[in-house]
């Protein structure tokens with residue numbers, strides 16, 4: 432039936448199968464089924480937390496208070512979360528040569544933990560802490576996180592999580608690699624992003640201008656829906672990717 436989820440899955444599978452260079456672009460929604468809430472929308476973190484905790488100036492001025500919230504919000508809870516079927520299917524597609532590259536806005540590291548190797552973590556990750564004074568980098572281990580704020584063992588300055596705060600720039604290598612992937616792709620699979628956080632949100636329109644077809648997996652419309660998107664699969668990430676995999680798996684084709 433035209434316009435049904437089945438129809439959009441079939442159209443998206445055809446676009447993916449016909450593409451020569453598929454790139455995934457993911458946001459918080461891909462990790463919702465791993466138990467990690469998004470920022471915006473119902474149940475989003477901004478219903479409970481002030482976004483200022485992730486503002487770089489606020490962090491510098493109120494380091495201990497910001498660290499308490501960051502620890503409770505990210506490190507105490509997210510460490511126990513596991514990749515879901517959507518992360519696993521993307522990793523499998525990468526191994527099969529169907530997916531060339533993943534650009535993620537997420538800081539949870541779940542694409543890498545699922546086995547994806549070609550990933551730009553556009554907003555950094557939770558894995559490491561960084562000293563803004565001496566450049567020291569440490570793994571975000573339980574021991575390092577035991578004191579609040581955790582401090583650099585070399586110079587004593589409070590460490591910063593190595594992800595991008597509001598008011599900071601994108602890490603150079605991640606930005607460069609993401610842009611290259613966007614310029615090379617002929618099909619972009621956008622999963623679970625509202626498309627409201629810039630400069631990341633400008634990547635899909637750039638892919639579109641270069642002629643790529645744009646597929647979305649999102650239960651809700653986003654800023655790409657009805658604008659640059661060619662087809663939206665109106666399902667959650669895991670269900671949407673499982674439906675696509677049914678049509679794209681080597682046994683089936």
Ligand code: NAD
Pocket residue numbers: 457458459460461462463464467468469470471472475535536537538539540554622623624625626627628648649650651652653666667668669
């Ligand atoms: P967002 O919070 O602005 O939007 C989330 C999007 O996910 C919405 O469009 C929503 O409809 C969709 N969504 C909700 N449940 C879904 C599901 N089950 N399957 C698929 N999609 C679903 O997130 P954003 O656009 O990624 O931007 C927010 C910023 O916050 C980004 O920088 C992001 O990295 C960061 N963030 C990261 C995490 C994480 O690392 N897991 C979590 C929250 C926010």
